[in-house]
Amino acid sequence: MFTAQKNGRLRARASGAIAIAIAATALSxxxxxxxxxxxxxxxxxxxIQIQAQGTFIDPGTTQPSETAGRGSGFLIxxxxxxxxxxxxxxxxGTLKVWLGGDTDKQYNATVLGASxxxxxxxVQLDKGTYPFLGWYQGEIKTALDVYSAGxxxxxxxxxxxxxxxxxxxxxxxDSWASLDHVxxxxxxxxxxxxxxxxxxxxxxxxxxxxAGDDELDYNYAIHRDEAIAVIDDxxxxxxxxxxxxxxxxxxxxxxxxxxxxxxxxxxxxGPADKAGIEAGDVLISLAGITLGAGGTLEDYCQVIRTQGVxxxxxxxxxxxxxxxxxxxxxxxxxxxxxxxxxxxxxSEQVGSFxxxxxxxxxxxxxxxxxxxxxxxxxxxxxxxNSWLSVTATPDxxxxxxxxxxxxxxxxxxxxxxxxxxxxxxxxxxxxxAECTPVDVGVDYDDxxxxxxxxxxxxxxxxxxxxxxxxxxxxxxxSLVAVVLQLVSDFDKSTVLQNVVGSFQxxx
Numbered sequence: 409m410f411t412a413q414k415n416g417r418l419r420a421r422a423s424g425a426i427a428i429a430i431a432a433t434a435l436s437x438x439x440x441x442x443x444x445x446x447x448x449x450x451x452x453x454x455x456i457q458i459q460a461q462g463t464f465i466d467p468g469t470t471q472p473s474e475t476a477g478r479g480s481g482f483l484i485x486x487x488x489x490x491x492x493x494x495x496x497x498x499x500x501g502t503l504k505v506w507l508g509g510d511t512d513k514q515y516n517a518t519v520l521g522a523s524x525x526x527x528x529x530x531v532q533l534d535k536g537t538y539p540f541l542g543w544y545q546g547e548i549k550t551a552l553d554v555y556s557a558g559x560x561x562x563x564x565x566x567x568x569x570x571x572x573x574x575x576x577x578x579x580x581x582d583s584w585a586s587l588d589h590v591x592x593x594x595x596x597x598x599x600x601x602x603x604x605x606x607x608x609x610x611x612x613x614x615x616x617x618x619a620g621d622d623e624l625d626y627n628y629a630i631h632r633d634e635a636i637a638v639i640d641d642x643x644x645x646x647x648x649x650x651x652x653x654x655x656x657x658x659x660x661x662x663x664x665x666x667x668x669x670x671x672x673x674x675x676x677x678g679p680a681d682k683a684g685i686e687a688g689d690v691l692i693s694l695a696g697i698t699l700g701a702g703g704t705l706e707d708y709c710q711v712i713r714t715q716g717v718x719x720x721x722x723x724x725x726x727x728x729x730x731x732x733x734x735x736x737x738x739x740x741x742x743x744x745x746x747x748x749x750x751x752x753x754x755s756e757q758v759g760s761f762x763x764x765x766x767x768x769x770x771x772x773x774x775x776x777x778x779x780x781x782x783x784x785x786x787x788x789x790x791x792x793n794s795w796l797s798v799t800a801t802p803d804x805x806x807x808x809x810x811x812x813x814x815x816x817x818x819x820x821x822x823x824x825x826x827x828x829x830x831x832x833x834x835x836x837x838x839x840x841a842e843c844t845p846v847d848v849g850v851d852y853d854d855x856x857x858x859x860x861x862x863x864x865x866x867x868x869x870x871x872x873x874x875x876x877x878x879x880x881x882x883x884x885x886s887l888v889a890v891v892l893q894l895v896s897d898f899d900k901s902t903v904l905q906n907v908v909g910s911f912q913x914x915x
Contacts, residue, residue, distance in 0.1 A: 443486040445542030448555075448611035452566045453508045453539040454483045455604060456490055457559040458517065458531075462501035465688035467658060467670040468906040469774045470729040471763045472687065474501075477856075480558030480604030481505075481531065482613070483540040488533035489643065491635065492603030493618050494522045495584050497529050499654045499673020499687070505533055509559070509566040521642030522675065525649035525709035527585035527618045528635060529603075530642040541605055543632055544612035548591065550576045554614055556595040556627065558604025561858060562883040571595030573614070577631055581704035582619055583657040589631030591615045597627045599855015622853055647717040649709060651738060652678020658690065659703040668692045668700045668726065669708050679717065683736055684743035685725060693724040694738075726750060763910070766798035773818045773890075774910035775800040776903060781807075789834070793823035796913075807893065811842075811868030814899045817891045820913040826887050828859045831879035835891055836862050843867040843875055854908070857882055867893075874900050878908075888913050 446454050458479050463472045481492030490505075497503060497519050505515040515533045522529035552573045560567055571594035580590040595606065597620045606615040606629040615629030638648045652675030658667035669691040674681045685691070691699055694711045701707055715721050720740035726733055733750050736743035765772040767784040779800040786796045801807035801815025832849070843864030852861045859880025867873040878890040890911055894900045 446539045451557050451611050454541045455557045456481045457506045459504040460497050460500035464673045478562040479602040482605040483538050486537050486540050488538050490531050492529050494524050494527045494529045496603045498522050511564045521645050523648040523650040524655045525586050541613050544608050544614045548576050553609050554593050554595050555607050556597045558601040560598035560600040562600050569596040581706040586705045586709035589634040591629040593627050649712050651680045653680045657700045657703050657705050679738050683738050690726040695721050764800045766796050771796050771798050772912050793821050795819040795821045811873040814895045815893050818911045820886045820888045822886050828879045831889050835877045
């Protein structure tokens, strides 16, 4: 499967007190004669698009990138208070906001509080008076009509998709959240919808979209009750099930050994930052509990619930960039190196990737540092289209003429005549004669690039190379293509996910 990722859990059920608080919150503005929440026809006016830019390190790499990712959110107060996801904003150096799809006016925003376990964040826009959304009243039931609002795929065009609630209130653990109250629904969401509202047909908020499974068409929202219970604390900057990281649980090895929790970025001055944890680190254990089992944040968040965010908690960290193991404490002693050469410095271990770019600096991808034969020159295809391109491999001659040498090529063209289907056919021609097809014409969507891919195995004979061709478009109108040849088991697992998660075209 050719997949990529570019884009909490309280133990008590919501009490009657929370339901009362919900009603009180929704009615308070009306009772005071103040501004009222917008209706369904004006949901767009209170929905925001957020661009977060800063230093992030993607799982499996050691090279920081000043990437800009986009997500959604929505205003919950006329003063400019908005909700979004933790994974959209935490660790960003700057936040830019557009309201209702209007790209002519840009707003600044400040993160007031966030929680990685609940994947929630509260942000404050520039002071002013804004349209806002109110909360849905009453019980959220299965089969309720709902609509996902937001700005998917980084596109400034507002979208609204319709569905129904399929599961009204279930616990769920994911690689970036651990929640007791999740709504499963089929109002389709895409990367970039993260943090946007899930509303009923009266425009009232049912939940906050935060995850989806495109293959199975499952879509998930943080339940209204989960959010309302913590909004006031987050507005006040109080830590809620959070050590201040942008976290992602790494999938366990085949033998079940967990890899831990990858730290993509950190909240400046947060508990993890003060302890000496850095972007690109892997949290191996917390309070003596091994983290990442099952590829979720469940154990990480359960330790925080048990110990409390202010407690002194022992932590063990692996730092891929230096191949070191470090021990220290959250809210206590800072990290100190306890072992070096942990993975033996093998080139087939995490921490051995570098970012390569084309000659213009616009096309980039992260590859093993042994793929040192790099060509950043562009080219013109047989249709006369000009491409920017970068190729990386251990041996250019072997990559171009045999199945025994791994490598990758990433290219981009602005040619309006080149479609995804045409590019896929052009790059896949003749492979059927030497390879066994696995996936053909499969839809691809990583939140930034949307298109299709083909994959083959046993190229050159049984047990031979795997080969992938991806053709996609980005929000700027460019067509982006990736050709990837993989030989070893390491290539076919770690390198595959790293390349697919890192290729990028800017400008």
